[in-house]
Amino acid sequence: MKQLNMIKPGVIVLYLLLGCCLTAIAGFAGDSKTLIMYYSRTGNTRAVCEALAEKMDADLVEIRDLKNRMSRIGIVGGMFRTILGMRTDILPEKIDMTQYDAVIIGAPIWAAKVPPAMRTAIYLNGFEGKKVVMLVTCDTFYAEKYQKKTQKLVEKSGGTVSAFYQIHAMEEQGEEEIARGKDMMVADALKLVPELERVLSLP
Numbered sequence: 001m002k003q004l005n006m007i008k009p010g011v012i013v014l015y016l017l018l019g020c021c022l023t024a025i026a027g028f029a030g031d032s033k034t035l036i037m038y039y040s041r042t043g044n045t046r047a048v049c050e051a052l053a054e055k056m057d058a059d060l061v062e063i064r065d066l067k068n069r070m071s072r073i074g075i076v077g078g079m080f081r082t083i084l085g086m087r088t089d090i091l092p093e094k095i096d097m098t099q100y101d102a103v104i105i106g107a108p109i110w111a112a113k114v115p116p117a118m119r120t121a122i123y124l125n126g127f128e129g130k131k132v133v134m135l136v137t138c139d140t141f142y143a144e145k146y147q148k149k150t151q152k153l154v155e156k157s158g159g160t161v162s163a164f165y166q167i168h169a170m171e172e173q174g175e176e177e178i179a180r181g182k183d184m185m186v187a188d189a190l191k192l193v194p195e196l197e198r199v200l201s202l203p
């Protein structure tokens, strides 16, 4: 008891301040984490985003379309909605973005656009103050005029797209178009990591 009385109030305040500073520093360090949010129907974008998340120590959130897009009717409906720029029901609807400075949006390309699930996720989430990179997987070259339209979706949700990358699922071999396979797509994605880290200004 006697010893406790000997601790001066000023010292206690000093310890409290030190504790607050350490908590703030820990919180600040956590802020630099990157979020990768992606939608994938047949697994190409998933494979690419999973590999990037592991390499970049980023958090990964899969956007799921609550309509079954694997069925024939589901994909026809999906294409229809994509062409018309319509949204769909997704989970999760809202992602807590507060701890992220940088966001990578991963999506396949359907009819030169992002599918309804990713369109919806971009619409429902705000990207104010975030560095955003778009990473699409597609069969053939995704022309700049379409990239710009896709970027506008992010801009409408308050974000700025710092860079746009595309990874191709198909390649020409002679007269034929053949699937490159997920391993090659993942290898392409991993080659982008130094550039992604620079664009997103990660430590």
Ligand SMILES: Cc1cc2nc3c(=O)[nH]c(=O)nc-3n(C[C@H](O)[C@H](O)[C@H](O)COP(=O)(O)O)c2cc1C
Residues within 6 Å of the ligand: 039, 040, 041, 042, 043, 044, 045, 046, 075, 079, 107, 108, 109, 110, 111, 112, 113, 137, 138, 139, 140, 141, 142, 169
């Ligand atoms: C309905 C549908 C429409 C597509 N439209 C295009 C397209 O317009 N341009 C393109 O390059 N690839 C197109 N693709 C190919 C996909 O973008 C490509 O295979 C992608 O890697 C699939 O990603 P996922 O496996 O993550 O779903 C289309 C695929 C589907 C299923």
